[in-house]
Amino acid sequence: MELIRPRLTDYHGIHKSQSKLDFAIQFFDEDIPLYVDPFLLWNSPSQQDQALHTTIINSFNQLNYLVKKNKLEEAIEILVSISECSEVGLGVSKTRKGVRMGNKQAKEILDLFSNIPEYSQFGFSHFEVIQLYIAGISKDRVSDIACNYIKSFLIDYTMEQCETHAIPIEGVILDTLYNYRTNKVDLNVKQRLPVNPTTKEPIIFTPKRWLKFNPWINYENYFQKYCPRDEVFNPNEPVEKVKVLNFNRDNYGVIEEYVKYKEKNASDCHSDPLFSQIPVLSARRKLNEILKLNTGKDNGADMKYEELATQLLASLFYPHLDFAQTQSRTDSGRHIRDLIFYNNRDVDFLDEIFTEYENRQLVFELKNVKKIERDHVNQLNRYLQPNIGRFGVFLTRNPLPKAMESNIVDLWSSQRKCIIAITDEDLRLMVDVYESKQRAPIEVLKKKYIEFRRSCPS
Known part of the structure; x- marks a missing residue:
């Protein structure tokens, strides 16, 4: 009889509870229903975490440079390739396999650089605000993009944790790895990582301190507490998300004020535990x-x-x-x-x-x-x-x-x-x-x- 809902630690005989480990214990056959929130890195007291956030933002804003250089197709290709990160096992998939965004959605995101002058001139300070502009961009997409931009760090972190806890690693081939030096995506990169014993797919760890059920900046929070609905909808008009997104694209100042509000209240932003005891x-x-x-x-x-x-x-x-x-x-x-x-x-x-x-x-x-x-x-x-x-x-x-x-x-x-x-x-x-x-x-x-x-x- 097989183990029920097997975890990596149980399989390798690592007898430590989730509360005692720095990383989120992964399941072999399904995702962990949490996400990396880039705001937690921005808000972290750790200089390393802050530097990683800068890496994410600089890499994302590099797409603006490509757009301005008339290299839109190259920018689309990069954005599509980093839009899924199955190795980290975060999300709600029962198969640990997600789907990359399409070219059309990638272009909609890149058009923000062209259509909103402030992003064209200064870039994004929190790229997760794309959720407030583009339909179909949710917390899993934000998390996967962030993880792909700092995947090199996560690989080193994973190997360090494996050495600390005697978790076996094997030679693997990663389909994609973002190269921060060249600002390109390297293909078929050899690494040594823990693997799923059945599928031999590589596994990459994420620190618990970066994980939330919902990013600090997210559409639901914006719509419920900050969106000026009277300006968006006529009386008795049905509330449709597409109208909010269109309004946001035409009103950069409203989004900027929302971001400032979230930054001002950053002391309330904390990672979510993988399990919470009832009171x-x-x-x-x-x-x-x-x-x-x-x-x-x-x-x-x-x-x-x-x-x-x-x-x-x-x-x-x-x-x-x-x-x-x-x-x-x-x-x-x-x-x-x-x-x-x-x-x-x-x-x-x-x-x-x-x-x-x-x-x-x-x-x-x-x-x-x-x-x-x-x-x-x-x-x-x-x-x-x-x-x-x-x-x-x-x-x-x-x-x-x-x-x-x-x-x-x-x-x-x-x-x-x-x-x-x-x-x-x-x-x-x-x-x-x-x-x-x-x-x-x-x-x-x-x-x-x-x-x-x-x-x-x-």
């Missing part, structure tokens, strides 16, 4: 909702239980367990909902789970039932196979009946498989611990494991 009050509220639920499936109680438990456990176990995903599976015609966590092995208990039961991931099977029965145990038992590991957890409402306690002890004796149950009372204790901040909720899971082992024959 203590929300945790207590979700626990109370769980405790009020009836067991069984009536009125969707099982689905509500799964939803609340997912949100709660993902926060309670962070950062010791990085949440992977929820997963549905069918066993003998029964629908089963699992929570999958990555085992980062950063506390002694989790390291023991890996060593004793070979769990590279932890499975929590959600059961909103009055009592766990033999069929439930058999289902989870069948799932505890190599790669997933021989340790599994029921999240259920009540303690196991005596007969089921004997059953799981027998499983441990015969197959060295460990199954424990987290109940409503255990969840209550976890939230108490989470609230007090004196200890980690993962210790409740450890306590249940120790109790189970004491019940097993030596």
Whole structure:
């Protein structure tokens, strides 16, 4: 059985949580839903980050030079070639493969240099404002262009991180690499980088500190809080984005003031974490909702239980367990909902789970039932196979009946498989611990494991 939603670190045995690493851990088969925001580099206290932002802006404004020299086709070719950067694995693609912009859209962007005198004369100070002028330019495009302009730095950064964490690298061929010295795109460049073990596609890391869900300068923010709608639309006229973009192209001053406003409030611009814990009050509220639920499936109680438990456990176990995903599976015609966590092995208990039961991931099977029965145990038992590991957890409402306690002890004796149950009372204790901040909720899971082992024959 394969790992669920495999990450590069898990594959190579790097036992560190996302919170302990400087770079965003990549998935092999899908993108990370975050983006490099050039404004974070501009706003960074690091002189290196600021210099990289200057590199991005100078490179983008170099396209203006080509336009003025009547080399429009060359400028279009460069812009198209740097409009996709699949190696960084950022975005929402389920295949890690994006699509480059077309020549027509590239020309629309380049026309900004010709049609707006201020950009023709001075260039852009924040190139991400192209989102406010051109349809179809979104955060993923801005991120990919920025990454391509500084890809040489990102390659060096990736190799440094690989050396630090003993991540294997291989010889690869990069389709494109922007050359800052020549201001051209080099093709088929040899490098040494980590790779996707299945496709052998190269992987490039990005620092977490540069990542946001939305760039600081973005169309939605501009439209909601700054766009002078009364000047754009007549009364009762439908709100169409194309009219806003056309207005912006004719009113450079409005965009310039918006950019100044965003710069003035730059202290509020921070990177977005790859995972955010829910507040203590929300945790207590979700626990109370769980405790009020009836067991069984009536009125969707099982689905509500799964939803609340997912949100709660993902926060309670962070950062010791990085949440992977929820997963549905069918066993003998029964629908089963699992929570999958990555085992980062950063506390002694989790390291023991890996060593004793070979769990590279932890499975929590959600059961909103009055009592766990033999069929439930058999289902989870069948799932505890190599790669997933021989340790599994029921999240259920009540303690196991005596007969089921004997059953799981027998499983441990015969197959060295460990199954424990987290109940409503255990969840209550976890939230108490989470609230007090004196200890980690993962210790409740450890306590249940120790109790189970004491019940097993030596």
